[in-house]
Each structure stands twice: as C-alpha cells, then as structure tokens.
Amino acid sequence: MSINMNTQRIPSSLPTSRGRTIALRRGRAQWLTVLLGALALLLLPGVASVFWVHLANVSLIAVIAAVALNILTGNARLVSLGQAAFLGIGAFTAGILQRAYDVPFPVALAAAAVAGGIAGFFIALLSLRLRVLYVAVTTLVLHFTVTTIFSFVQAVFLDSSGIILPLPSLGILILKTPTQWYYFLVVVAAIVVLGALNLLRSFIGRRWTAVGEHDLAAEALGVPVAKAKLSVFAVTSAVVAFAGALSAYYVGTFSFETYNLGLAIAYLAMIIVGGVGSVLGSVLGAVFITLLPHVLDQMFLLLDLKIRANVLAGIHQITFGAMIVGFLLFEPRGLAELWRRFSAAAADWPFRYRSVDRGNR
Amino acid sequence: MDCILEIEDLSLSFGGLQVLRNVRLDVLRGKVTALIGPNGAGKTALLNCVSGIYAPQAGQISFDGDNIIGWSPERVARAGVARSFQNLELFPSLSVLENLLVARDQHFRGTALGAAIFFGPARRRELLEREKVERVIDFFELWPLRHVRAHDLPYGQQKIVGFARAMAADPKLLLLDEPGSGLTRDEKEDLARFILRLRFDWEVSILWIEHDLQMVSDLADRVHVLNAGECIASGTPNEVKQVPAVISAYVGDEAIAVPPKKSHAAAI
Secondary structure (H helix, E strand, O other), X not given: OOOOOOOOOOOOOOOOOHHHHOOOOOHHHHHHHXXXXXXXXXXXXXXOOHHHHHHHHHHHHHHHHHHHHHHHHHHOOOOOOOHHHHHHHHHHHHHHHHHHHOOOHHHHXXXXXXXXXXXXXXXXXXXXXXXHHHHHHHHHHHHHHHHHHHHHXXXXXXXXXXXXXXXXXXXXXXXXOHHHHHHHHHHHHHHHHXXXXXXXXXXXXXXXXXXXXXXXXXXXXXXXXXXXXHHHHHHHHHHHHHHHHHHHHHHOEEOHHHOOHHHHHHHHHHHHHXXXXXXXXXXXXXXXXXXXXXXXXXXXHHOOOOOOXXXXXXXXXXXXXXXXXXXXXXXXXXXXXXXXXXXXXXXXXXXXXXXXXXXXX | OOEEEEEEEEEEEEOOEEEXXXXXXXXXXXXXXXXXXXXXXXXXXXXXXXXOOOOOOEEEEEEOXXXXXXXXXXXXXXXXXXXXXXXXXXXXXXXXXXXXXXXXXXXXXXXXXXXXXXXXXXXXXXXXXXXXXXXXXXXXXXXXXXXXXXXXXXXXXHHHHHHHHHXXXXXXXXXXXXXXXXXXXXXXXXXHHHHHHHHHHOOOEEEEEOOOHHHHHHHXXXXXXXXXXXXXXXXXXXXXXHXXXXXXXXXXXXXXOOOOOHHHHHHO
C-alpha cells in the first residue's frame, strides 16, 4: 500500500469533491457577503462626496501595500520596517522613468514593481540567515540608505520641492477625477486581494508560512528555505513598490519626505490592528488606519468643537497609539477576528451556538 | 543483509564536547530499527547528522547507495528521508491538512504568478496532492482534524500529526525522534499500531528513537544502543538485553553507584 497507488478512492458520482473544500468561498452566505460588498463598492461614488471618494482611493492604495506587507510579516514572519522605502522605490522609479523617457503609465508601474522586486531580493539575500529582530534591523538599514539616496537624487536630478507627474492614461482611458481613479483602484486592489488569497492556499503560500514558523522543520521536509525567503521578499516588495508608484501618480506629486519611518510604522499598525497573517485583516486594517484621523476630524466638526491644528495632530497620534496597544492587548488577531466572530454569530442567529452537524467549517 | 542506511565511524563534536564517537550502525530495508540509550547519549544528534542538520567531522553515512555526508537537509529530504521531531515542530498556524501538504512540497511545480492565478494547473496539482495526503489522513485516522490549526491540537495529537507529516512525504526511510514520549497509554497503543502497520503494509524502513523499552522489544526488528556517543550494542531486542554494557548503561552498576547523601535526608 504505497502512497502513490490507487488515488481514485472517491467515486465521482458522489455529491462531494475536494475542489469544494479548497474553494475560497464556502456556502451561500459567504457569496452573498461578497456580492453585497462588491455592490457597495460599485455604488460608493454615487452616494459619497468627492472627499470620501478621495479617502477611499488612498485606502485602496494602502490596501494593496498592506496585503503584501502582511504576507511578508504576518505569514512569512519577516518583520519589515522597509515598507516606506519600498513604496519610495516604486514612486522614484516611476517618476524618474516618466521624467527621463516619458514612458507610458502601465510601463512605469511595471518598472516600479520590478525595481521593488529586485530591492526586496537583495534585502532577502542579506537577511537569509537572520531571524525576526535582525531582519527588522536589516530593513531599517535599507530604509535609511534608500531615503538618503532619494533626497540626494531629488535634490540633484529632480526638483527639490517635489516631482510632478502627468495625468496617467490607460489607452483611451485617462485617470483624472477621483471617481475614475476609484474604479481603477477597486479593480487593482481586488486583483491583489484575490491573488494573495490564492497564493496563501497554494504550495507557495504554505512554503512561506512553513519557513516563517519553523525553518528547520521545513528544510527537513524538503522545502527550499532560501528560495522561499527570497521569493516572498521579492514578490511582496514588488507589490509594495507598485502601490508606491500608484500612490505617486494618484497624488500627482511626490517627495522624499513622504517616505519616513512613520509611514513604515503606520503600515505595521495596519496589519496589527487588522489581523496579523490575514488577508481580510490587511484590508480592514488599511482602511481603518487610513480613515482614523479623518473620521476623528469629522467627529469634532460634527460636535462643533474648535480644536487647534497642533492639538488635533496630538489627538491623532494618541488615538493611533492607543489603537495599536489596545488591539495587541485585547484582540491580537485584530479586526479580522472580530469580523469572523460577528459573521459566525450572524450565521447561527437566532441560536447562540452552532449545531453539531454543521461542522467546524 | 540489505541495508537502506549504513553509518560508519561517524564522529561529531561541538568544540571540546565529543557527541558521537566512531558510531557504526545500520538500518535494514523494510524493517523497524530502534535506537535506544540514556539521555544525552547522542541519539537525536545522530538523527540530525542523517538529516543533514549537523555536519559530522568524520565518517560515512550511506543512504540507498549514496554518501549523504555534506548534503543539505533539503537534499536529504528530497532523496527520500523524512523525519518527525521530538519537540513538535509543526507549523502552528497551518491546519493539519496544510501541515501534511508542506511535506509534499517537492511534488509541486510552478511560479508565484501561477499560484496567484491558481485556476488551471495549480489547482489540479493541489487536488492531486490532496488525494495523496488523504491516504495518510486515512492511515493515521485524522479525519476530524483536517481543518484544525496545529496550534489548537492537544499534545498527543500533535505528536501523531508530526508522525503523519513525515509519512506524507512518502519517504523510503523514516526517522522518528521519540514519537512515544509524553503520550497517554491509549495514544501509545495507537502509535504501536501505526508503526506495525507501516512495517507490514507500507514499504518504508524506520529508524526509531524510543525510551519505552517494552515497546521497543515488542515492535523492533533490530536495536542499536547508544551510550555517551558510542554504539555499545546491536542486535535483536532479546540479544541486546543480555549485553552487560547495556545493563550497566541503563541501571548502572555498583562501581559507579553514588551512595545517597546524608544532607539530603536531613533536608527532607
């Protein structure tokens, strides 16, 4: 009875398949949730003001970068403080190519991704034998090296006040208004999210997680550890740099000061608040952290409180810090876990717990 | 005799500490070979040498005709050596199913892009390997645990899953590092049943570290005894039991017995 013999155990006439058990969405309720979510995304520009559509765009770009960071840090356990650097690498690659060769928008985006992937590959080479904290230090070195180079490049070859990018166009489609950008970014973010979910249920995702959690055990099972670390760094950094280029085009201008350590920390906050190692968590966390200061501002506006700008900035910082500490203390699995519990309770409603025959999944 | 693994004159030291000294032992093809010995005898170190985790200073390890000294753990694993670990090195956030699928890693092909698209070849491969893993799940009776995260399993089940994960790689040689330690009596009976069934139904050779001598004498075809880095006896369980060196290594003899200290009694 070798493992390779007779794999056709289940008659195909039976109403079950392995394919269903590896599907991303199980059951009608989950499909319905996705459908409603898609509908809400589609209709948002119709009901929201331009300001909120703009915030949605900023959130969507953050979603793309946070999904990638969460795979690197949450699943493969490589703590990266280089998020701002990779975003900057994307923006500067796209900006320089645009300025020097006037390349089309899609080419600039692709080049940004390639540049980010190469940078990620080299950082992975440097940190191949390092663990958690030491990887963080390596990425911190990358951060300061790259930002120093940015400021130099910007001062010498570009405009020291910031680089202005033209309106991007995709064939006949020109991305000009926030609503046009919004639909473009929804599609891109959806592709990235779907790709991340697929990666994590494939052998590549399992390899990344296995190497992150127990590299020695993974190696003894025949997993190519070095290859896994190099590939996870290269792939996620490419996506982050891609998001950086998108962001530069969206804002229309960029400058090295944007890519500071605070930005890298904000991204770590997104995945902690959202849920470490969860794609849904990256999405929720990115939206949450991006919207947080603006929601606070709107609240004060509604309450008719006149708060001085510097005090307001302080309130933003305090809330931001309190959120991170609060989630670490009370819900380390983040918003994704809250959502999971809520949807499980909603599915069982009006009962308080699941009947035995419904199973655990 | 037909041996799948032959170790000759293996020596390993860490700085001044001699862990293994000219060890010579073999594993018979298709049989269960037990490796016993007191704590610190070098049993796990020997397993680590075979899997390529430690680099021995001298000696030969030939697996299925190849000298595997100097091979990386990954290469050894891909050549057909799988192992379980003493300290439960499961991947905690992956489900039981995913843990087993990691062991099938070498059978997957494709790029990250293909995996991100998933539909088509990646999905077909996934389902094919899933069927292979299902055979292991059937064998180890893990049906209710497929989608449970390894982190959430009780200790005994984690041990069995570690064993199953090694078998999911479909190895020629299986290295088991104290699969029985910390198991309840029922779980040990399951373990004994699994080892026996593997021995008779599955074409796999087993090198098995165990402290439970009763289990060893019931199940093993051949036993090697390690003590202080040296292989002091080899043979069938009954032969080994008669060797004076083994008896003194396990229960000590009068020459090295330490008389109880008076101060101890006073403290109690």
